[in-house]
Amino acid sequence: MSDLIRQFRDFFVSLKLTVVLIALSIVLIFAATLDQVNLGIWAVQQKYFHSLFVLWRIGDIPVPIFPGGYLIGGFLLINLIAAQVYRFKLTAKKSGIWLTHIGFILLLIGELITGLWQEEFALRLDEGETKNYSESYRSNELAITETTDPKFDDVVAIPEKFVARGEAIQQAKLPFRIVPKIYYPNAALAARDATTPGVAPTPATTGIGLQATATPLPLTYKQNERNAPAAYIELAGPAGPIGTWLVSADPRFPPQSLEYAGRTWKIAFRFERSYKPYSLTLLKFSHDRYAGTEIPKNFSSRIRLNSPDGRDDREVLIYMNNPLRYAGLTFYQAGFENDDKTTILQVVRNPSWQLPYISCSLMTLGLIVQFGIHLVAFIARRRTLPSAVV
Amino acid sequence: MSHRLLLLVVLTALGLTSCRDPQISTYRVPKEKSPAMTATPAAAANAPGATMANTPVTTAEGPGLSWSAPAHWTAKPASAMRKGSYAITDDSGEPADLSITAFPGDVGGDLANVNRWRSQLQLPPLAATELASATAHLDVNGLHMTTVDFTGGPTAKPQRVLGAIIPVGNATWFFKLTGPAALVTREQAAFATFLQTIRAPRPTS
Numbered sequence: 001m002s003d004l005i006r007q008f009r010d011f012f013v014s015l016k017l018t019v020v021l022i023a024l025s026i027v028l029i030f031a032a033t034l035d036q037v038n039l040g041i042w043a044v045q046q047k048y049f050h051s052l053f054v055l056w057r058i059g060d061i062p063v064p065i066f067p068g069g070y071l072i073g074g075f076l077l078i079n080l081i082a083a084q085v086y087r088f089k090l091t092a093k094k095s096g097i098w099l100t101h102i103g104f105i106l107l108l109i110g111e112l113i114t115g116l117w118q119e120e121f122a123l124r125l126d127e128g129e130t131k132n133y134s135e136s137y138r139s140n141e142l143a144i145t146e147t148t149d150p151k152f153d154d155v156v157a158i159p160e161k162f163v164a165r166g167e168a169i170q171q172a173k174l175p176f177r178i179v180p181k182i183y184y185p186n187a188a189l190a191a192r193d194a195t196t197p198g199v200a201p202t203p204a205t206t207g208i209g210l211q212a213t214a215t216p217l218p219l220t221y222k223q224n225e226r227n228a229p230a231a232y233i234e235l236a237g238p239a240g241p242i243g244t245w246l247v248s249a250d251p252r253f254p255p256q257s258l259e260y261a262g263r264t265w266k267i268a269f270r271f272e273r274s275y276k277p278y279s280l281t282l283l284k285f286s287h288d289r290y291a292g293t294e295i296p297k298n299f300s301s302r303i304r305l306n307s308p309d310g311r312d313d314r315e316v317l318i319y320m321n322n323p324l325r326y327a328g329l330t331f332y333q334a335g336f337e338n339d340d341k342t343t344i345l346q347v348v349r350n351p352s353w354q355l356p357y358i359s360c361s362l363m364t365l366g367l368i369v370q371f372g373i374h375l376v377a378f379i380a381r382r383r384t385l386p387s388a389v390v
Numbered sequence: 391m392s393h394r395l396l397l398l399v400v401l402t403a404l405g406l407t408s409c410r411d412p413q414i415s416t417y418r419v420p421k422e423k424s425p426a427m428t429a430t431p432a433a434a435a436n437a438p439g440a441t442m443a444n445t446p447v448t449t450a451e452g453p454g455l456s457w458s459a460p461a462h463w464t465a466k467p468a469s470a471m472r473k474g475s476y477a478i479t480d481d482s483g484e485p486a487d488l489s490i491t492a493f494p495g496d497v498g499g500d501l502a503n504v505n506r507w508r509s510q511l512q513l514p515p516l517a518a519t520e521l522a523s524a525t526a527h528l529d530v531n532g533l534h535m536t537t538v539d540f541t542g543g544p545t546a547k548p549q550r551v552l553g554a555i556i557p558v559g560n561a562t563w564f565f566k567l568t569g570p571a572a573l574v575t576r577e578q579a580a581f582a583t584f585l586q587t588i589r590a591p592r593p594t595s
Contacts, residue, residue: 132420139412147421150421151420151421152419152420152421153418153420153421154416154417155416155417155418156414156415156416157414157416157417159412159413159414162414169414171414171416272412275419291498292495292496292498292502292503293493293497293498294493
């Protein structure tokens with residue numbers, strides 16, 4: 001083994017590293033908890049825990065100022081595995097410690113998998129409505145949809161960050177380029193009367209943008225609000241610009257149609273969608289109250305689940321603590337609106353949801369075994385002690 | 391060799407964290423039957439929807455009743471559910487509680503409300519025919535009050551409820567004094583005087 005590798009190994013096996021990492025995580029959690037006041041829980045998770053470094057923006061340059069959750073957690077994971085391999089021998093006496101450590105390693109791996117692959121979407125259904133997609137709580141996309149075919153829509157979904165970059169986007173399926181001219185991460189919409197003398201000019205040359213304007217708003221981090229980005233988008237063909245549209249992710253802002261080269265399209269800024277190979281129909285939403293009061297007793301959604309291959313066509317009842325688990329997703333009853341006529345289901349994919357249960361069980365078992373071994377040894381010693389004295 | 395492999399695996403896993411950038415995607419979907427974007431009500435513009443945890447409990451709105459409480463009753467802060475709240479203590483320690491609440495409508499009617507209070511004292515429910523004999527009526531400052539007086543609970547520690555139900559406009563107000571039977575008996579006269587101070591809101595002209 002070369003010196004370098006030995007140093008490397010000694011560094012990761014060291015108990016000092018464990019102590020330093022735990023101290024760093026205490027500071028990280030403390031700072032993140034305080035910052036939750038400014039950023040809200042989701043942004044704090046991204047900034048402090050689902051990152052290698054906590055970044056501080058000086059001007060436009062992000063400067064790492066503290067190790068993030070992934071770095072600390074990752075080092076802790078390596079440290080624990082390395083200690084397990086090099087420091088602890090697998091003997092019956094140490095079996096409890098082994099079990100506990102394996103449980104903790106699983107917990108860290110589970111959190112990593114959750115951070116990387118967990119998805120969280122919302123599914124809003126009016127009574128009688130059928131949908132085969134859910135919508136993101138936070139991400140938005142610019143959707144250019146070709147509607148020429150009477151049966152199908154061909155969608156090109158462009159994540160918001162491409163719009164934010166402001167660079168021209170060329171996509172093989174589109175006969176025109178998309179050029180984001182102006183982008184506001186959060187914007188308010190207002191009516192614009194072009195006939196009023198002195199009205200401010202608009203970058204829009206066609207569509208709703210002639211009658212509406214978007215003004216930038218500060219970003220919101222509140223849990224019960226979401227940002228509604230808006231943008232002025234120019235579409236340009238080989239012969240030059242086709243027009244500039246105002247688009248907004250505000251749900252009141254409808255998709256706009258356009259025709260180009262004998263084909264029809266729709267352009268919309270919308271909540272990012274995740275399509276499924278099956279559909280859900282809301283048959284009935286129930287909001288039960290305790291008799292004679294307005295105090296909620298139960299919320300439930302009666303849903304028809306239908307897959308086009310005919311494997312599933314059944315009714316399911318989703319209510320609190322009784323979600324629908326289907327195709328790797330969990331559908332929870334999360335909310336309602338529109339005078340109890342619309343249900344909101346939270347759609348979650350968490351491939352490692354069992355891991356915390358397994359790891360906690362392993363850790364509990366490990367501790368019981370380890371303390372049990374010590375207890376048995378202690379009792380055995382006490383039994384032998386008096387006879388030795390006498 | 392195994393430790394190198396181990397490091398490589400973990401570092402690769404960490405490296406994956408930077409590879410999750412969303413990309414432009416294209417797909418074909420069946421035509422939507424209705425324009426979903428415009429179906430969303432305007433109120434949902436910025437809110438991700440009402441969550442069940444913060445479902446508001448509707449309490450009666452509009453102008454409320456006014457009252458003056460005896461000086462020895464300690465006012466407690468009103469809450470989302472209570473329009474007024476008082477604690478009454480004596481030397482034995484366990485306090486009595488006076489709650490003032492109001493809800494829209496008749497909240498199930500007098501029988502349901504009286505039986506709810508009786509069930510809190512572990513008393514059997516009354517039948518509709520027994521309601522008239524179990525309640526009394528008062529007319530105070532233009533308000534019609536239905537009053538009740540029940541004693542129940544464990545024999546060793548009996549509890550007593552003095553209550554008044556007052557319909558006001560489209561809402562119903564509840565004044566309920568509950569606590570150890572001895573203490574409530576001591577406060578019975580004060581409660582009766584207190585009811586006399588309840589007034590309807592003055593009509594605004």
